[in-house]
Amino acid sequence: MAEPKTSKSNVDQNVIEITALNKWFGNFHVLQDINLTVSQGEKIIICGPSGSGKSTLIRCINRLEEHQEGKVVVNGTELSHDLKDIDAVRSEVGMVFQSFNLFPHLTALDNCTLALIWVRKTPKADAEALAMEYLERVKIPEQAHKYPGQLSGGQQQRVAIARSLCMNPKIMLFDEPTSALDPEMIKEVLDTMIELAETGMTMLCVTHEMGFAKTIADRVIFMDEGRIVEENEPEKFFANPEHERTKLFLSQILAH
């Protein structure tokens, strides 16, 4: 990644506070005593072996997963069974999925305007203008009227990023955004994410793209078996990891 390092953000306000979070899938203890605080504008990379609970952790932040113990506070709203609170949090948090999850029956533009029109009640013309702005930012305005099935994986993922950005979120969650992509297309998506990072967006990103992590991360979190094993600045994290498990993991993914 040749891009310059983004300026590290000022720590002023905590937008996410997770305390003593525990979650089970049936009998499987998938998240164990997670504590995590994210301040405004911070970029956090979460990595770890598969099944370590990293996706589940970020999915708890917009309540795609329900937690059983502990507290998750997003933007001052504590997530509980109150649907109003959940809606409030979801409208502040954008999410990008591994499998894009674009709506295949709608054009790229309609994918972007849908939530604006139906959740934010934005007039259609304004919504389309805004959506075009974001599609230009992810550099695919010319694909606006195509259907997802007609776009490449990288283009689809950039539409998905534009779709989330349209709602003007305060926090963006990325759940392995490049894992389903061909190598050629990974770069175009990562470039889009680096540009987004430069705007000062708060980002939590589950990824194994370590070059990307070094470029944008304020903090790298390593998870294993439902716990946060290690948490550090990228320089220290990659140069001299403290835990044996982290060393093993890094040696395996950086080996080739």
Next chain:
Amino acid sequence: MNTTDINYSKTGKSRPPPANTVGLIGWVRTNLFNGLLNTCLTFISCYLLWLIIPPLLDWAIFNADFTGNVGRECTTDGACWAWLDQRIEQFLYGFYPAGSYWRVNLAILLLFPALAYVLFENLPFSNYGRWYSLAYPFLAAFLLVGGFGLEGITTDKFGGFMLNLVAGLSGIIFSLPIGILLALGRRSKLPAVRLLSVTFIEFIRGVPLITLLFVAIIILQLFLPPNVSVDQLVRVMIMITLFASAYMAEVIRGGLQAIPNGQYEAAQAMGLGYWQSMRLIILPQALKISIPGIVNTFIGLFKDTTLVIIIGLFDILGQARVLQTNPDWMGKVDHETYLLAAIFFFVICFSISRYSINLEKRLDTNRD
């Protein structure tokens, strides 16, 4: 960066395909005569068609009798169509008063724009058109039954093909939304809603339609207070609708299950509520997948309307029976009347089928 923009045309000039692979000749070669087996099948099919079609045409048209007042006057060995002249109105309208046929005709005429606004996009005045389509069932009911200044006609006068159309169309119109609600109910997280939907679907699917019709006509009356009576045709329409909606629910549930979980999650993550995500995201995709099954149910429902003959309503088959047992025509019109009924049903069902294929193509968003 955009790999799809690479221009390959410099590597060679593109040429039109060889003449014998396109056009009529190409079509015949690829579809009728590609390989020995296909060629044999083509010849066998042609032979069978030659065996069937000329005699059929001879019987139905060339050797047929078209004039006469009673069956005895049909003397040729072809079909006897002489009854059409006097009886076609009964086939179409049943016992509906002859002076009011225009009301049925008008209702059918008004059906076309109502259907068009539901079925096709990009029509002029489509905003008003949709409202018109919604109002059509009430408009049609007013025209057919009367009231509000129009002479009242009771539904026991309904008959012939019009009865099939009324029962079939009302079933088609109402079974789809009820089926959607049942399918959603069966997948609901609320146990009471789920239990109710499952019970309804399984009960209705587990009982033959004829039984339900008997229940509607005979047994229901035993439970209703003596002074309360629900119109017989309305009861039949309700039963046919409920019957079809149980099947519809399962067809649509199949479509719902084909939608990946990511679609629900993406909708949730964007802040859409349950009904919004169903209406805007899940159902458009699920219904598209379910089109073949939905159309299947529609066609089955429409043909099932002929079962009303069992409970004493004279639909088009009822009218055919009436004519077949009429002393003037007895023994002369058995095949002809059924053939006519078959043609009516075929035209409607085939149109539904063709439209659904057209719709599937229109909704296919993977085209390049």
